[in-house]
Amino acid sequence: MSRRPLGERVVSAARQARDHAAGKIALTEHLPVIPEEIDVAAIRARAQLSQAKFAQRIGVSAATLKNWEQGHRKPSGPSLVLLAMLNKNPHIVEETLRTDK
Structure with a gap:
């Protein structure tokens, strides 16, 4: 998020839209960018979950x-x-789905 004041950001965005x-x-x-290959086992290991818990x-x-x-x-x-997304943030x-909000 930019630290510039909101008014400056709005004016800048308006100028950019006008110029475009x-x-x-x-x-x-x-x-x-969605990867074509992904290491599912490594992602699950980083989340520290069993196969059953991760699948659920x-x-x-x-x-x-x-x-x-297994690559099948x-x-x-x-x-x-x-x-x-889980590869970037295992939690x-x-x-996202926490119910205690």
């Missing part, structure tokens, strides 16, 4: 998790995104 609309600048789109935490069956870890299958789609599920 006029074709003076091209704004870059920041898309997430991410909403997949223990058999699916085991297949990913690969996670894809939303599972791959969730695993990439993101608990932090």
Whole structure:
């Protein structure tokens, strides 16, 4: 988060939008980079959970998790995104879905 006053940030954003609309600048789109390969066993180890507990935490069956870890299958789609997030923060599920807020 910028430490500049809110008014300065709003004016700057308005100028940037104006310049973009006029074709003076091209704004870059920041898309997430989803890895093609991910080490599921290492992510689970960092979370310090058994296969059963980790599978339950991410909403997949223990058999699916085991297949990913053994290389028989690969996670894809939303599972791959969730695993990439867990790779960055092993506690993101608990932090996000905590019910004691």
